[in-house]
Amino acid sequence: MVRYKSRSLRRVFVKTASKINLHYRKRKPNKQKCPECGKVLKGMVRVRATKLKEVAKSKKVPSRKFANLCSQCSRKKLIERARSLKW
Numbered sequence: 898m899v900r901y902k903s904r905s906l907r908r909v910f911v912k913t914a915s916k917i918n919l920h921y922r923k924r925k926p927n928k929q930k931c932p933e934c935g936k937v938l939k940g941m942v943r944v945r946a947t948k949l950k951e952v953a954k955s956k957k958v959p960s961r962k963f964a965n966l967c968s969q970c971s972r973k974k975l976i977e978r979a980r981s982l983k984w
């Protein structure tokens with residue numbers, strides 16, 4: 898099977914003691930984005946779903962509220978929530 902010739906896999910040159918070998922590896926997924934404004938989220942690791950279990954939780958998601966949003970959107974949301982509180 899010649900499926901490794903596909904460009905959907907990335908090519909990595911790996912140095913060994915005697916020569917340089919060509920290895921084929923899977924590409925990284927796209928960076929995660931904020932669902933409200935579409936900005937790239939910071940502090941989120943960029944690995945495939947099967948590798949996520951090997952990564953520490955602190956590297957996967959920020960430890961604040963509304964971690965799926967960017968910091969600006971989460972700040973807006975927090976203010977919105979606080980203002981709409983019924984006393």
Ligand SMILES: [Zn+2]
Nearest residue numbers: 931934967970
């Ligand atoms: Zn946002």
